[in-house]
Amino acid sequence: MSAKLEIRNLVKRFGGLVATNDVSFTVEPGQSIGLIGPNGAGKTTIFSQIMGEHQQSSGDILIDENEISRLSTPQRILAGVSRTYQVPRPFSDMSVAENIRVGLTPDSIWQMITRGPNPDRELELAESVGLAEEQLARLPSELSMGDLRKLEMARTLATAPRMMLLDEVFAGLTVNEIAVISKLVQSMRDDGMTFLIVSHDLKALEPLVDEAIAINQGQLIAEGSYSDVMADKAVRASYLGAE
Amino acid sequence: MGLRWHHFALWGLFAVTLFVLPEFVSRGTLRTLIFANFLAIFAISWDTLSGRTGYISFGHPFLIGIGAYTTAILTKRFDVAMEISIPIAVIATMVGGLIVLLPALRIKGSYFALVTLAMMELIYQLVQVIRPDLTGGTRGMSGLPTLTRGAVNGYYMSVSLMLAIALTTWLVMRTRLGTALSAIGMNEEAVSGSGLSVTKLKMAAFLFSAFIAGLGGAVYIHYLGSIAPRALFDINFVFTIIVAALIGGAGTTVGPIAGAFFLTFLLEYLRPYLPGAERYMVYSGLALILYMAQPKGMWELFFQGIAKFDRLGRRE
Amino acid sequence: MLQVLIQGLLLSGLYALIAVGFTLIFSVGRVLNLAYGAYLLIGGYTYFYFSQQLGLPKFAGVALAGIIGCALGILKFQLIVRPLKGNHVAIEISTLILAVFLQSVVIFVFGDSSKILLPIIPGVERVAGAAIPFSNLFAAIASWVILISLWLFVRSTHMGRAMQAVSMDAKGAAISGVDATKINMFTWALSGTLGAIAGVFFASYTQLYPGMWVAPLIIAVAVVIVGGIGSIIGTLIVAHIVGFLEILTSAYIAPELRGVFTMLLIIVILVWRPSGLFGREEL
Ligand SMILES: Nc1ncnc2c1ncn2[C@@H]1O[C@H](COP(=O)(O)OP(=O)(O)OP(=O)(O)O)[C@@H](O)[C@H]1O
Ligand SMILES: [Mg+2]
Numbered sequence: 001m002s003a004k005l006e007i008r009n010l011v012k013r014f015g016g017l018v019a020t021n022d023v024s025f026t027v028e029p030g031q032s033i034g035l036i037g038p039n040g041a042g043k044t045t046i047f048s049q050i051m052g053e054h055q056q057s058s059g060d061i062l063i064d065e066n067e068i069s070r071l072s073t074p075q076r077i078l079a080g081v082s083r084t085y086q087v088p089r090p091f092s093d094m095s096v097a098e099n100i101r102v103g104l105t106p107d108s109i110w111q112m113i114t115r116g117p118n119p120d121r122e123l124e125l126a127e128s129v130g131l132a133e134e135q136l137a138r139l140p141s142e143l144s145m146g147d148l149r150k151l152e153m154a155r156t157l158a159t160a161p162r163m164m165l166l167d168e169v170f171a172g173l174t175v176n177e178i179a180v181i182s183k184l185v186q187s188m189r190d191d192g193m194t195f196l197i198v199s200h201d202l203k204a205l206e207p208l209v210d211e212a213i214a215i216n217q218g219q220l221i222a223e224g225s226y227s228d229v230m231a232d233k234a235v236r237a238s239y240l241g242a243e
Numbered sequence: 244m245g246l247r248w249h250h251f252a253l254w255g256l257f258a259v260t261l262f263v264l265p266e267f268v269s270r271g272t273l274r275t276l277i278f279a280n281f282l283a284i285f286a287i288s289w290d291t292l293s294g295r296t297g298y299i300s301f302g303h304p305f306l307i308g309i310g311a312y313t314t315a316i317l318t319k320r321f322d323v324a325m326e327i328s329i330p331i332a333v334i335a336t337m338v339g340g341l342i343v344l345l346p347a348l349r350i351k352g353s354y355f356a357l358v359t360l361a362m363m364e365l366i367y368q369l370v371q372v373i374r375p376d377l378t379g380g381t382r383g384m385s386g387l388p389t390l391t392r393g394a395v396n397g398y399y400m401s402v403s404l405m406l407a408i409a410l411t412t413w414l415v416m417r418t419r420l421g422t423a424l425s426a427i428g429m430n431e432e433a434v435s436g437s438g439l440s441v442t443k444l445k446m447a448a449f450l451f452s453a454f455i456a457g458l459g460g461a462v463y464i465h466y467l468g469s470i471a472p473r474a475l476f477d478i479n480f481v482f483t484i485i486v487a488a489l490i491g492g493a494g495t496t497v498g499p500i501a502g503a504f505f506l507t508f509l510l511e512y513l514r515p516y517l518p519g520a521e522r523y524m525v526y527s528g529l530a531l532i533l534y535m536a537q538p539k540g541m542w543e544l545f546f547q548g549i550a551k552f553d554r555l556g557r558r559e
Numbered sequence: 560m561l562q563v564l565i566q567g568l569l570l571s572g573l574y575a576l577i578a579v580g581f582t583l584i585f586s587v588g589r590v591l592n593l594a595y596g597a598y599l600l601i602g603g604y605t606y607f608y609f610s611q612q613l614g615l616p617k618f619a620g621v622a623l624a625g626i627i628g629c630a631l632g633i634l635k636f637q638l639i640v641r642p643l644k645g646n647h648v649a650i651e652i653s654t655l656i657l658a659v660f661l662q663s664v665v666i667f668v669f670g671d672s673s674k675i676l677l678p679i680i681p682g683v684e685r686v687a688g689a690a691i692p693f694s695n696l697f698a699a700i701a702s703w704v705i706l707i708s709l710w711l712f713v714r715s716t717h718m719g720r721a722m723q724a725v726s727m728d729a730k731g732a733a734i735s736g737v738d739a740t741k742i743n744m745f746t747w748a749l750s751g752t753l754g755a756i757a758g759v760f761f762a763s764y765t766q767l768y769p770g771m772w773v774a775p776l777i778i779a780v781a782v783v784i785v786g787g788i789g790s791i792i793g794t795l796i797v798a799h800i801v802g803f804l805e806i807l808t809s810a811y812i813a814p815e816l817r818g819v820f821t822m823l824l825i826i827v828i829l830v831w832r833p834s835g836l837f838g839r840e841e842l
């Protein structure tokens with residue numbers, strides 16, 4: 001059930017800026033990989049290309065050996081990959097339950113009309129990310145940053161992904177909230193979910209990943225075990241340079 | 244869909260009130276009510292597209308016009324019966340609107356609004372110059388067959404149509420389709436990031452909106468018995484439709500109805516004091532103040548009022 | 560032929576003037592000001608009132624129109640745009656409501672019927688069979704003078720450069736010490752002034768009536784978007800394309816169709832290239 005992601009020679013140009021510069025890597029089924037790099041390195045841009053929100057300038061993206069570059073975002077989600085957003089922007093006038101409902105909705109107008117929502121599944125998803133039942137009726141504006149990230153996870157999980165791309169899941173969270181999300185990711189790893197995780201919080205990231213990839217200015221500068229990547233000179237220089 | 248008995252009770256009450264109304268009000272008021280009903284239909288149509296998805300259409304009369312002109316031309320020039328011409332008009336609105344506006348749904352925000360505005364201006368000018376023998380040119384057409392005679396019948400027809408459209412829209416918008424459409428208005432990226440094809444959803448919203456606009460437009464001109472391009476493709480008409488939906492509360496079904504009735508009666512009651520088009524001064528001034536005070540509409544104000552009252556009550 | 564050329568130039572100059580006030584707001588404030596057309600309306604009627612009804616000198620009328628337009632721009636910014644804090648949909652809708660409001664104020668004060676504006680400069684010159692009213696010639700020249708001064712202003716003054724900075728990146732401009740609110744207000748004032756003055760010329764070119772603002776609004780919007788947001792040169796080029804398109808259509812195809820091609824052009828370009836022909840990719 002786990003998905004495999006393969007990226008080959010990915011390039012993305014924004015005008016004169018090369019945001020992704022010939023990046024290749026593979027995430028094996030069930031593997032969890034940390035994607036690190038200083039601000040503006042191009043991490044989020046890689047996610048957007050995997051999801052089809054930005055079309056790459058050249059290069060291939062494969063899920064389970066199938067080229068997905070021509071698919072629309074919903075089709076890629078159907079292929080099994082789903083992402084969270086760095087800045088959670090939930091549907092602001094909808095309750096937590098309705099936010100999750102959007103993720104659970106099938107992509108068929110007919111089924112949307114004829115089949116009602118599934119409140120049990122909504123509750124189950126909310127609870128699986130650590131949201132309480134009484135929070136289901138709340139509006140996003142009433143939630144803490146930690147709960148917003150959980151909601152973001154729940155909405156993403158609702159699309160039944162086999163691979164998740166997590167963008168800065170720990171940003172703005174308290175230590176306790178980080179622990180909750182970490183535990184959630186761990187248990188999903190045990191269930192075989194494939195992960196690609198972006199985080200500036202390297203301490204929180206370490207236990208969640210099998211391997212790491214570092215990029216800087218759109219280029220892949222190191223890959224391998226977490227400790228090797230962190231010990232890499234170029235990686236250290238890129239972080240220092242960005243400070 | 245989470246229907247409760249009180250939903251049925253409220254709709255029933257609303258329908259019964261509207262149906263017994265002719266017993267209590269004058270003919271003049273009844274005529275005003277007929278316009279309120281049609282305005283409500285157009286406002287609901289606008290709302291299903293723009294109020295929900297946030298794609299603001301400034302050219303809604305474009306859609307209404309396709310429906311109205313199709314049936315007008317068919318009945319007047321080709322002697323087609325209204326039972327046939329009205330359904331054809333509805334289909335023409337959906338198909339014609341889709342061909343023209345589908346490319347526009349690719350573009351966002353202000354650009355979409357502009358394209359729709361330009362579209363309305365375009366069709367206004369085209370109607371006057373292309374085949375005026377068919378369209379009646381600048382003067383439009385009169386002597387079209389009418390569906391009903393007299394104010395009471397006209398009222399019953401318009402009220403039934405309005406209620407049918409409102410109830411259908413309300414039911415459909417309560418489903419997950421309604422939720423998904425509103426979600427587009429809040430964060431389009433996250434909707435496709437949830438696995439839903441935004442294009443498909445926008446197209447559904449558009450077709451639904453065009454269906455109502457075409458039907459409303461076609462029936463409207465067979466109530467009036469005439470069609471005039473200047474009144475139809477008019478910025479004041481756009482304004483009235485949008486304001487009705489917004490004042491009442493965009494993204495709801497009751498809102499546009501409430502807004503339409505409120506505005507129609509406001510205009511009507513101002514008539515004795517300000518007989519000319521100056522009524523629009525009070526009307527638009529009020530609309531501006533109300534809109535600035537609460538962009539979500541009266542409906543929201545009403546709910547906030549209840550909530551406040553509730554809190555006060557609890558504090559006692 | 561010469562006639563077409565001259566008329567095309569005259570009309571294009573006028574369109575450029577109308578569009579330029581609009582492009583200021585669209586590029587600096589990033590909002591679609593649907594009430595822009597109302598500046599033209601108010602400008603035309605202010606001129607009519609002071610110069611024709613009160614009999615003030617004509618240039619005083621034009622100046623007063625500019626002042627009222629300026630005041631209107633500031634009021635609009637303070638009372639509508641600022642409270643709505645960048646909510647684009649709300650700003651579009653409230654400026655539309657405002658435009659209808661101003662139109663009805665005009666109807667209330669001046670009545671519904673259309674007025675003939677006496678030419679700013681009376682007299683007609685005949686060139687190769689083409690009648691060129693001095694008024695139109697003056698309008699075109701004035702448009703050019705205003706456009707060139709504006710271009711120089713944006714290029715070379717501190718204020719002008721600050722406006723450019725805000726239009727490119729409001730946040731970045733704020734960091735480098737530019738008060739975006741002040742710049743915005745100034746832009747609204749300037750745009751109001753230009754709009755009102757353009758209104759005087761436009762009204763004397765066509766006629767003065769309460770609904771006169773819709774067509775120039777659409778043309779202004781079209782010129783700006785097709786020309787590329789924030790590009791004064793693009794605005795000029797497209798104003799000429801639209802102006803000549805209209806004159807050519809009425810000369811060689813049919814006068815009634817002059818607006819049709821303009822609208823078609825707008826629609827096709829908007830859908831096909833939302834960033835405009837010469838503009839940067841944004842919004
Ligand atoms: N839509 C866009 N248009 C132009 N440039 C863009 C766009 N999106 C991103 N960029 C640029 O691409 C580069 C990479 O951005 P990206 O957001 O991918 O970085 P990141 O590694 O996610 O940074 P952060 O840690 O701050 O989230 C940046 O220089 C950014 O300015
Ligand atoms: Mg990022």
